[in-house]
Amino acid sequence: MIDQSVVAPPDSVARLPVRPSAGRFLILAVVFVCAACGLVYELELVALASYLIGDSVTQASVVLSLMVFAMGLGSLLAKRLRCRAAVGFGLVEAALALLGGLSALVLYATFAWMGESRYALIGFSLAIGVLIGAEIPLLMTLIQRVSRQDAGGTVADLFAADYVGALVGGLAFPFLLLPWFGQLTGALLTGAVNVVAGGALVLWVFGRDLTGRERGLLLLVNALVLAVLATAAVLVDDFERAARRAVYGDGVRVAVQTDVQEVVLTGGAEGPLNLYLDGRLRVSERDEYRYHEALVHPAMRGPHGRVLILGGGDGLAAREVLRYPDVRSVTLVELDPGVARLARTDPALAALNEHVYDDPRFRVEYADAFTWLRGRGAAAGSGAYDVVISDLPNPGITPSTKLYSEEFYGLASRVLAEDGRLAVHAGPPAIRPRTYWTVDATLRAAGFGTSPYAATGQAAGFGAGPDRSHDGKNAGEGGDEGAGAWTDWGFVLAAVGRPPAVGLAPDVPRLRSLAAPVLEAGIVRAERTRLRDLPPSTLVHPRYAG
Numbered sequence: 001m002i003d004q005s006v007v008a009p010p011d012s013v014a015r016l017p018v019r020p021s022a023g024r025f026l027i028l029a030v031v032f033v034c035a036a037c038g039l040v041y042e043l044e045l046v047a048l049a050s051y052l053i054g055d056s057v058t059q060a061s062v063v064l065s066l067m068v069f070a071m072g073l074g075s076l077l078a079k080r081l082r083c084r085a086a087v088g089f090g091l092v093e094a095a096l097a098l099l100g101g102l103s104a105l106v107l108y109a110t111f112a113w114m115g116e117s118r119y120a121l122i123g124f125s126l127a128i129g130v131l132i133g134a135e136i137p138l139l140m141t142l143i144q145r146v147s148r149q150d151a152g153g154t155v156a157d158l159f160a161a162d163y164v165g166a167l168v169g170g171l172a173f174p175f176l177l178l179p180w181f182g183q184l185t186g187a188l189l190t191g192a193v194n195v196v197a198g199g200a201l202v203l204w205v206f207g208r209d210l211t212g213r214e215r216g217l218l219l220l221v222n223a224l225v226l227a228v229l230a231t232a233a234v235l236v237d238d239f240e241r242a243a244r245r246a247v248y249g250d251g252v253r254v255a256v257q258t259d260v261q262e263v264v265l266t267g268g269a270e271g272p273l274n275l276y277l278d279g280r281l282r283v284s285e286r287d288e289y290r291y292h293e294a295l296v297h298p299a300m301r302g303p304h305g306r307v308l309i310l311g312g313g314d315g316l317a318a319r320e321v322l323r324y325p326d327v328r329s330v331t332l333v334e335l336d337p338g339v340a341r342l343a344r345t346d347p348a349l350a351a352l353n354e355h356v357y358d359d360p361r362f363r364v365e366y367a368d369a370f371t372w373l374r375g376r377g378a379a380a381g382s383g384a385y386d387v388v389i390s391d392l393p394n395p396g397i398t399p400s401t402k403l404y405s406e407e408f409y410g411l412a413s414r415v416l417a418e419d420g421r422l423a424v425h426a427g428p429p430a431i432r433p434r435t436y437w438t439v440d441a442t443l444r445a446a447g448f449g450t451s452p453y454a455a456t457g458q459a460a461g462f463g464a465g466p467d468r469s470h471d472g473k474n475a476g477e478g479g480d481e482g483a484g485a486w487t488d489w490g491f492v493l494a495a496v497g498r499p500p501a502v503g504l505a506p507d508v509p510r511l512r513s514l515a516a517p518v519l520e521a522g523i524v525r526a527e528r529t530r531l532r533d534l535p536p537s538t539l540v541h542p543r544y545a546g
Helices: 019-053 055-114 118-146 150-207 212-248 289-298 316-321 337-345 347-352 367-381 399-404 404-416 433-445 515-525
Strands: 252-257 262-268 272-275 278-285 306-311 329-332 362-366 385-391 418-424 450-457 487-495
Touching: 019 055, 019 150, 019 212, 055 118, 055 150, 055 212, 055 289, 055 316, 118 150, 150 212, 150 329, 212 252, 212 272, 252 337, 252 367, 262 337, 262 385, 278 385, 278 418, 289 316, 289 385, 289 418, 289 450, 289 515, 306 316, 316 385, 337 487, 367 399, 367 404, 385 404, 399 404, 404 418, 418 433, 433 450, 450 515
Parallel strands: 306 329, 306 385, 329 362, 385 418
Antiparallel strands: 252 262, 262 272, 272 278, 418 487, 450 487
């Protein structure tokens, strides 16, 4: 319901440099631009929160709910500015441009140097929401000073321009700003557009109604905001390099932004190598072999001529598979061609995976694993693979959730041979037992018999800087960081209809860490954490908490 005190026509009519119809059009054009900028700020916060903190569903919910609440608060506060609507709107837009434009820089800085960006995220969500909420009441006052249209028509025009602008901003963010300018420069550019649009409307269209002091104030504030944004844009590359050093240390050798994620390699060309994806440590040369041996070799007990690997674009799981001379073919399904390109061409990473991309038995397909199983996997026919290895990030309320769903495992079961095995990286059982045992319950719901087991390794010196978020297959999964920390890896070995035995094949190659006693201890360690009667996770009802 619209507050009539907001839409009631004011007593005075603005002295315009243009005809009223042109003035009305200019106001609606600025509504369009400001709405587009506002939505870009919202999406920027959601994207950065998901990237820096993780758990995209939770972060999107927090950001959007806080902003909507703050927008309502901003609308109420704007009623106090109606008597000076023009100068009030100009100052609101300048503040919004400054906060929105710098939000990405500040969030990334808090993550890089403080290790925590949640409080900054909450602050920006509330502040930007308040300023966005103040726009419409002030614009409502300004447009009625230009043309005395009925309240209903004014509301309809304003919200039409606002919603269309939001559509344009929502599409521009992923298809224009991110790929062309990146998160930091994209936010700064949006802020510049925002302050120019707001300042131009007030200073030109309503300039005759401003006092000399007000015009001077607005000119000074807008010039300062533009100067700050321009300076930040000039220094953004230096900032990125400094922040990257703070996050990854001084050994950053490769840093690329692919279409999917940021990929960073640290260490010299001769190693030791660390691979980070979106700021999270995924591979450490110091003990990645412990993880990959535990994931791959128990699944290779039995026929293993044809192997499918889902994920694992670094080639390290494929390295372990191809150590068996009787493996005839390995198909790897990887979402990000950029990771595979580095795994093939980077000297340190290619040496670590023993140049598997050059092996004639190995081929890679670039696709989402779920989509691939539904399409090309189904076309390959039932029983196409003796072994399927799921080498994917930890399950959680993220885009990877569907890759740990009952439907996904049902698709995987279709490509398995009659006596085939499926090995799944299921997250740390000691740190996140509910997530781990939900994977087990989901596999059983899909018709698999399951054999859970765990593995550990010492993670010395992972990461740099304070309290890095390490998520994935080769990081300190929730344990203490630094020297002496221990990783906690959980796996589930599954076969259709029966629990497979966890062991090693008679022809197992020589391993660096894995042996029968280690596997037996891993079975006991996983069993100690068992949670019973958990429901399976499905596409329509994901059960993973993060």
